Amino acid sequence: MKNEPGSVTPDVAAHAKALTRVLGQSEHVKLLVEECADELSSVNLALKEEVAGQHQLSGIEEALEKTEAIEGKVLEAADKLSVVNQALEVEVEARHVLEERLAELTQEEEAARHAAFHDALTGLPNRALFDNRLAHALAQARRRGWSLAVMFMDLDDFKKINDVHGHDVGDAVLKTVAARLQESTRADDTVCRHGGDEFLYLLVASGEVGDVTHVAEKIARAIAAPCRLGIGEFRIRPSIGISIFPKDGATAFELIKRADAAMYEAKRNRSGHAFAR
Known part of the structure; x- marks a missing residue:
């Protein structure tokens, strides 16, 4: 039986939504990492000022506490990035399988169209x-x-x-x-x-x-x-x-x-x- 190209449309839509969802997660992780980078920059500036003798020792301790907190955020970001990467790998593989199926359907459709308008023995137009x-x-x-x-x-x-x-x-x-x-x-x-x-x-x-x-x-x-x-x-x-x-x-x-x-x-x-x- 001839397969119609339209029969794969729901699969294409599902994969498009999944990729959109994954990209949204990736954007969230990106914002989290950028936040960590800003905070680390602030901490580094504070540490430089302490080294220059502009603040008391307590300032260094406070900076270290912030650094530890930031480290936790960075670890959280790394974990989320790992999850996102795994999801992307799944989606990429699913899209690859879908593209192969679409290629097969295209070949089948072309073969069916050729058979409908050409003589089976000679290959000439019918x-x-x-x-x-x-x-x-x-x-x-x-x-x-x-x-x-x-x-x-x-x-x-x-x-x-x-x-x-x-x-x-x-x-x-x-x-x-x-x-x-x-x-x-x-x-x-x-x-x-x-x-x-x-x-x-x-x-x-x-x-x-x-x-x-x-x-x-x-x-x-x-x-x-x-x-x-x-x-x-x-x-x-x-x-x-x-x-x-x-x-x-x-x-x-x-x-x-x-x-x-x-x-x-x-x-x-x-x-x-x-x-x-």
């Missing part, structure tokens, strides 16, 4: 994250008059790999393809695993046919590079369908649907990629 970024890109494109492209990719003859060599090899191929897609993705673009051997690619702020064709061909070359797995070296090629906003659709659903249809045309023609019509 469809939920892709849809979110596509919606954001469409909003920007409408506002600024930009165009963008959506690519729908499918791996040719991938089913044969699973049927002949098994799903472990198929998974290894998908991981290899995902890594190559990540290496080929521009900083502002998004590639996701749609499901099975299908991938989606969002090309933002560009809808020129030449630019999109260049990116599609770059992706195709990267995926088609030789794969070296336990079964030997082989190549796998993608079929890519492309739709462009706003020409081919005004919504995410329309753009993905048109790109999907174009992908099947590219697969039928074995042309590598095809634009929506």
Whole structure:
């Protein structure tokens, strides 16, 4: 079950109050020590005057009595400081434990967030994250008059790999393809695993046919590079369908649907990629 950061708030408040209480005790001890220092200064002055012969011997005796009283206060202050230090050590250790727990909760939250928006096998963004970024890109494109492209990719003859060599090899191929897609993705673009051997690619702020064709061909070359797995070296090629906003659709659903249809045309023609019509 996912832990919520807010669940540790009472502990944080309790420790903050405890530290405030300890700091108040420390301030009290500080005032006590300062009082002792002032009184010792007064006694020292009196003793100096006695040594200079300005007072009778009784003055020295009185000073000594004050010194003994001050010594008791200093001892009391030392005892209280010891108690304060022990309390501070406990609070510091408790705060250290709390900080470690907060760090663990932060890591757990980050892991849960990553799992919610990324594909477990390939580590690529999943469809939920892709849809979110596509919606954001469409909003920007409408506002600024930009165009963008959506690519729908499918791996040719991938089913044969699973049927002949098994799903472990198929998974290894998908991981290899995902890594190559990540290496080929521009900083502002998004590639996701749609499901099975299908991938989606969002090309933002560009809808020129030449630019999109260049990116599609770059992706195709990267995926088609030789794969070296336990079964030997082989190549796998993608079929890519492309739709462009706003020409081919005004919504995410329309753009993905048109790109999907174009992908099947590219697969039928074995042309590598095809634009929506």
